[in-house]
Amino acid sequence: MIDITEELAAFECIELPANASVFQQGQACENYMLVMGGSVKVFSRTATGRECVLYRITSGEICILTTACVLGGNHYPAEAVTESTVQAKLIPIANFNQLIDSSISFRKFVFNNFSQRLSDLMLKFEQINTESTYYRLQQFLLQQDDHIPLTHEQLAQEIGSAREVVSRHLKQLEKLNIITLRRGLILLIDRDKLSRQKVIVK
Amino acid sequence: MIDITEELAAFECIELPANASVFQQGQACENYMLVMGGSVKVFSRTATGRECVLYRITSGEICILTTACVLGGNHYPAEAVTESTVQAKLIPIANFNQLIDSSISFRKFVFNNFSQRLSDLMLKFEQINTESTYYRLQQFLLQQDDHIPLTHEQLAQEIGSAREVVSRHLKQLEKLNIITLRRGLILLIDRDKLSRQKVIVK
DNA sequence: TCAACTGTGTGACTTAGTCACTGAGCTACA
DNA sequence: TGTAGCTCAGTGACTAAGTCACACAGTTGA
Numbered sequence: 001m002i003d004i005t006e007e008l009a010a011f012e013c014i015e016l017p018a019n020a021s022v023f024q025q026g027q028a029c030e031n032y033m034l035v036m037g038g039s040v041k042v043f044s045r046t047a048t049g050r051e052c053v054l055y056r057i058t059s060g061e062i063c064i065l066t067t068a069c070v071l072g073g074n075h076y077p078a079e080a081v082t083e084s085t086v087q088a089k090l091i092p093i094a095n096f097n098q099l100i101d102s103s104i105s106f107r108k109f110v111f112n113n114f115s116q117r118l119s120d121l122m123l124k125f126e127q128i129n130t131e132s133t134y135y136r137l138q139q140f141l142l143q144q145d146d147h148i149p150l151t152h153e154q155l156a157q158e159i160g161s162a163r164e165v166v167s168r169h170l171k172q173l174e175k176l177n178i179i180t181l182r183r184g185l186i187l188l189i190d191r192d193k194l195s196r197q198k199v200i201v202k
Numbered sequence: 203m204i205d206i207t208e209e210l211a212a213f214e215c216i217e218l219p220a221n222a223s224v225f226q227q228g229q230a231c232e233n234y235m236l237v238m239g240g241s242v243k244v245f246s247r248t249a250t251g252r253e254c255v256l257y258r259i260t261s262g263e264i265c266i267l268t269t270a271c272v273l274g275g276n277h278y279p280a281e282a283v284t285e286s287t288v289q290a291k292l293i294p295i296a297n298f299n300q301l302i303d304s305s306i307s308f309r310k311f312v313f314n315n316f317s318q319r320l321s322d323l324m325l326k327f328e329q330i331n332t333e334s335t336y337y338r339l340q341q342f343l344l345q346q347d348d349h350i351p352l353t354h355e356q357l358a359q360e361i362g363s364a365r366e367v368v369s370r371h372l373k374q375l376e377k378l379n380i381i382t383l384r385r386g387l388i389l390l391i392d393r394d395k396l397s398r399q400k401v402i403v404k
Numbered sequence: 405t406c407a408a409c410t411g412t413g414t415g416a417c418t419t420a421g422t423c424a425c426t427g428a429g430c431t432a433c434a
Numbered sequence: 435t436g437t438a439g440c441t442c443a444g445t446g447a448c449t450a451a452g453t454c455a456c457a458c459a460g461t462t463g464a
Contacts, residue, residue, distance in 0.1 A: 046332040048421085048422070054324075067316075068316075068318075070317075071318075072317050078324060078328075100309070101309075104303065107309070111269070114316045115269055115274050116270075118316070118323070119274045119276060121323045121327065122279040125327055128327075129248060129362065130246065130249055131249070134419090151441085152443065152444095153443095162420075162422075163442090163443085165419090168444085171444075181443085183441090184442070250452085250454095252452085335451065353410085353411060354412070355410095355412095365412090366413085366451095366453080367451060386460095405464105407463095409461080410459100410460085410461075410462095411458105411460075413456105413457085413459100414455100414457085415455090416453100417453080417454080417455105418451100418452080419452075420449100420451075420452090421448100421450075422450095423448080423449100425444105426444080427444085429441085429442080431441100432438095433435105433437095
């Protein structure tokens with residue numbers, strides 16, 4: 001992790017409540033945001049309102065989507081909301097540009113963030129485009145604890161699918177004694193079997 | 203356009219033939235590539251071999267996917283091939299990093315490229331995820347000349363769909379006297395009608 | 405001129421997403 | 435403490451998209 005504490009000391013920290021909109025699709029960009037604590041979810045939305053999580057901005061990360069917007073002269077191509085209380089520093093564009101030129105650390109920091117997001121997006125694109133919904137669901141579940149406090153809706157958003165599709169797959173997995181379903185909660189009871197379960201039998 | 207002629211004068215220009223692989227999925231990254239002429243197509247591939255064009259690197263652009271790979275320590279998440287004879291300069295990583303630190307122009311140039319790619323990918327993601335295949339096909343056709351020298355396969359790759367699906371939509375459009383189909387060629391004969399044609403009737 | 409290749413058309417099938425609706429569980433508050 | 439109104443989950447019916455297999459037409463080159 002690159003230390004840019006010194007560079008950012010001058011900027012004041014603000015606090016956002018949970019579930020607050022950070023920016024919306026089509027909105028113009030105004031400030032760089034550096035998240036100091038909490039988590040911001042960046043997602044895109046289909047015509048029918050379905051959400052698909054693209055990535056998260058967590059502590060110590062910068063929202064480089066702003067840079068892309070400012071330099072490209074376009075508006076935000078996605079939405080972002082806070083998932084928890086978020087502490088963040090807002091950096092005006094002029095200050096940001098000045099820091100890029102004056103601080104090697106800050107420059108490297110921003111470059112790293114850019115790279116990471118690009119990689120994240122490529123990976124997400126790959127997954128959504130090349131892997132089946134069931135495979136994405138399976139992999140997502142395997143990455144979690146045995147106790148998964150998510151609704152089917154939230155799960156669908158994480159893997160970029162529809163709630164009904166996820167519900168149906170989960171129901172099949174429950175019938176196979178791989179998981180147990182509770183309201184807003186999934187209990188993973190046979191991780192091994194899940195990792196081996198390639199196809200869902202009707 | 204930012205002028206970085208001076209910064210790049212020291213690097214020799216190589217030439218690649220058409221249809222040559224530039225990098226493959228999973229490959230490690232070695233050099234930065236700056237395209238001086240011609241076009242490189244970057245695409246991802248599904249498990250069944252279907253390709254989806256992500257973006258193109260054309261004259262004066264740098265393949266920042268390399269930066270993302272180098273900084274992220276990961277391998278190429280996509281493939282790239284030349285679409286024509288391509289002139290390019292290869293810049294070793296050490297020289298690239300040195301240029302970033304020493305030249306404001308070069309830095310801005312790379313930043314702009316990063317931003318543009320991020321925006322491209324977001325846009326592509328949006329389109330593939332939120333728009334119907336027919337809508338993407340319709341929009342793609344409307345962006346072309348009336349004389350479109352592409353096979354259905356190539357068209358499918360551009361919009362990220364399957365050849366058969368594209369073929370079927372095109373056939374419907376031909377029945378409606380909107381286009382004429384020839385081998386390896388589509389003639390757009392009624393642009394207005396195409397732009398109004400919202401739904402394909404069976 | 406014909407074999408091999410590339411491009412197109414199409415039927416049958418599977419998977420995913422959408423729509424509409426039902427009912428179960430939770431919670432606030434009258 | 436009962437219940438209205440909410441969120442969450444389940445499901446049938448349908449459509450869109452992708453996959454698979456195969457037929458055949460146009461093109462190319464030995």
